Amino acid sequence: MRIVIDMQGAQSTGSRHRGIGRYTMALVQEIVRNRGDHEVILAVNGYFSDSIEPIRTAFDKLLPLENIQVWNTVTPTAKAETDNDWRRHAGELLREAFLAGLKPDVVLVSSLFEGLTDNAVTSIAQFTRDFPTAVILYDLIPLIHHEIYLENPVVKAYYSEKIEFLRQADLWLAISESSRQEGISHLGLSRDWSVNISTDADGHFRKVPVSAEAESELRKKYGLYHPFVMYTGGIDHRKNIEGLIRSYAKLPKKLRSSQQLAIVCSIQAENRRNLEALARKCGLEEDELILTGFVTEEDLVRLYNLCHLFVFPSWHEGFGLPALEAMRCGAPVIGANTSSLPEVIGLPEALFDPHSDDDFARLMERALNDEDFRARLVKHGKHQAMKFSWAESARRAIEQMERLVAHQKSQSTNSVPDRRLKLAYISPLPPERSGIADYSAELLPELARHYDIEVVVVQDNVTDEWINANCPIRTVQYFTDNASSYDRVLYQFGNSAFHQHMFELLGTHPGVVVLHDFYLSGISHYMEAHAIEPAFWTKELYHAHGYAAFHDRYHSKDEVDVIWKYPCSLSVVQNSLGVIAHSQNSLRLAKRWYGDNGDNWAVIPHMRDPHVNKDRALARQALGLGVDDFVVCSFGMLGPTKLNHRLLEAWLNSRLGADKNCHLVFVGENHPGTYGVELLETIRNHRAEKNIRITGWADLDLFRNYLAAADMGVQLRTLSRGETSGTVLDCMCHSLATIVNANGSMADLNEQAVWMLSDEFSDEQLITALETLWQDGDKRQSLGKRAREVILEDHDPRYCAGQYQDAIENFYKSAQNGLPGLLPAIAKKSATAQPDTELIALSSHLADCFPLRPQKxxxxxxxxxxxxxxxxxxxxxxxxxxxxxxxxxxxxxxxxxxxxxxxxxxxxxxxxxxxxxxxxxxxxxxxxxxxxxxxxxxxxxxxxxxxxxxxxxxxxxxxxxxxxxxxxxxxxxxxxxxxxxxxxxxxxxxxxxx
The missing domain is CATH 3.40.50 (Rossmann fold)
Known part of the structure; x- marks a missing residue:
């Protein structure tokens, strides 16, 4: 499970240095420590740049550097500005698209109610619902006490919008049972998906020794010359500070004379004047009430340790963290009997009615006078505080997110579009002399079950009867002029001149790419050498492989060596919406060459039509082969990478080469260069010459005749360039026992369905395989039967076409949640044209947030x-x-x-x-x-x-x-x-x- 956490709760101006910021950092650190096999990625807002280094430092030993991802957006300013709506909405959409691009299983929002007074940006389901969202629910105080907190219409509108976002979440992780119940009762949140994960105090809040010298200095600093009753937690209407002062004033004067009331927190000048006036009105002497103002964290811990009594009179808290902090420091604690405080303090006799000054005063007096009661409070606090744990809160959060992800997966269904989607299919087609053309002819009838297909070609004619009858045939110009009318685009990419037009098309009209050959260096070089695109190969060498390849291009003795060395397919991978390959080998090559982790790839087995219509006897008759002839075939164009010379040498040195009934046939066009000449020379110089043949280019009928007539297939490879051998699958489809070596994609074949040699096999190993399968009919039959079963199970065209649809739709769904879908969504949010400065800033942020992938x-x-x-x-x-x-x-x-x-x-x-x-x-x-x-x-x-x-x-x-x-x-x-x-x-x- 990949958990992406929005860290703005630890970044924003309003929360970073307050309770939400501390809660965010502490909880997330424990989630990371307890993540197990899960992956955690932190998403940080680049606008709050001064907060990013502290976050990186805090997680330095816990997460890899790349697991902290920065996003940038157009920056909203004050929410009161009417022309600010476009920035804010654009920012919300960009943030959600960025999160979707991290491919989360779940997103955890550390603080949703951000952005009123700064440039924090939060939203839920405004752009995508592609991932479930969990939210930390602190409290609903402004909603419940709206008459106090939502008087300002700007604040009310902001808060109301966030409440609607909150309702869109899938999981609410409350910091207390009280907050959980608020969500259920006031917003109707699901009981099943509202969970109390509780909280904890930071580790430095603990019982610490305070030397006499340090205590004296601290008391002098704040004017605390007597035992003191302490409160901390901020000055706010709900905090009930006025009630605290009034209740304290009700204590017997003699008791007060030996005590001081210390309100320990930052305080504005106006609030200070008001509270001091109230104290005088209630009869308190000047030194009885101490308003410390801001205190350092170190001083706060010491004051907790030194206080005679800690009181927390708030009417309403999400949790009430100061009460827990005080208990951790060994202070006797009493508090209000409202909202979350009873579950924090956990002792009924330590609670009072915050709306009754008399009840409050009575409990304070008891705690100050009754030593046994105070001792009981301290002892209870020590045990109560042990019930709270960041590790436990993190464990609960992870457990609930796991439950949510499992639930979402169980509920997910592949939605059926309300209309058939229109797909542009860009590929060479028959009669072009391309294996991809033949492949497309087999795929299209099955893919047409899922899409309305129009084929886009650069050839003069198409000879396939089904395609002509069922698919409109379009030119590249027609496709370019009408690109917006297509819902989906599928490119069949290979390393030959048949695909030269696709590079430019893919750059301007992105679609899903089927990468039949991972190496596209041959076609890249062809386009440069024939001036189709100036310096195309050179630029791609640099772009895909850096200066080393660029240097080799100009300093190698033979350009062919450079063509063979470097794949030159990075631009195609980057410009695609997703890549379909036919074997895991292509993913391994993408990882090796480009550092690609395969997130945007799908592996669909190379398709093969399982119907075998050729009669063996008729095929042999057509080929001039006898009933007793033993025929070994190797299919496909001949060349050094096919190791045809190795097969020929092994054959000539085996017992098959000396048997007049054994025939070796290379079904394909011979290599046009020296390699082909040497093969022919070797054959001519051997006594078995009449039993060895190279057919030359084999049309479909000849090709199928040999498949039907053969007894065994041999398909060898070296220097694999990411291609998938369709001819191996043809052999398997025809139930031929087939010898292969574990090179490239052939290493991924089912070893129970082929005779698998090692990649670097010896001549003796190949001879043994040939002779064993020649002599052992049962072995041949067993291998052939299992090979046929594998084709039926994994390579059936209808099955593969279904996988095609799944892959295409998943890629397009991801694209709609990314940059291709984001741009029109942002455009819709703007009622008027935006200034160039706004658009330039937006484009810069988009480039930052959505770089080309993969990239080393x-x-x-x-x-x-x-x-x-x-x-x-x-x-x-x-x-x-x-x-x-x-x-x-x-x-x-x-x-x-x-x-x-x-x-x-x-x-x-x-x-x-x-x-x-x-x-x-x-x-x-x-x-x-x-x-x-x-x-x-x-x-x-x-x-x-x-x-x-x-x-x-x-x-x-x-x-x-x-x-x-x-x-x-x-x-x-x-x-x-x-x-x-x-x-x-x-x-x-x-x-x-x-």
């Missing part, structure tokens, strides 16, 4: 002092080494200051440093995110000081800042490491260079 962490190297300065040879050589050989988990990006608060990527400088052309890449403003490192490399101290505000912005966003003071220290560091740039880089990443 960056090591941002400030090279401002190196640009135009060729003297620092050691640092420049080190930087060049870092660019060419970066660490696998970080992207090295030199940057430079282009203004007082702006940095740009130093792409021209970096390209020149590596001896590459500088014109391909542009120096754009930098982007940064939590977990990045900003390293100030050889920048004068004066320049660093100039950019201190920018550095603070980086820190707020979770970027670690490190620096070298000057060039001399940098050179010395390198010398100490023997000039080893790699060790120097490891020190930076390990946080050891400052």
């Amino acid at each position: 962490k960056q090591l941002l190297l400030d090279v401002s002092g190196l640009i135009g300065n060729r003297k620092n040879t050691a640092i420049r050589n080190t930087l060049r080494e870092w660019l060419i050989n970066p660490p696998g988990n970080y992207r090295i990006e030199p940057v430079y200051a282009s203004g007082e608060n702006e940095y740009r990527y130093a792409r021209h400088f970096s390209a020149g440093l590596m001896g590459c052309p500088e014109h391909c890449l542009q120096d754009e403003p930098i982007e940064f995110a939590v977990g990045d490192i900003f390293f100030v490399l050889d920048v004068p101290q004066s320049v660093q000081t100039m950019h201190s505000d920018f550095y603070q912005t980086l820190r707020v966003r979770g970027v670690m800042i490190q620096c070298l003071v000057d060039d001399a220290s940098g050179i010395q560091r390198l010398q100490n490491l023997g000039g080893d740039a790699t060790l120097f880089l490891e020190e930076i990443l390990g946080g050891r260079v400052f």
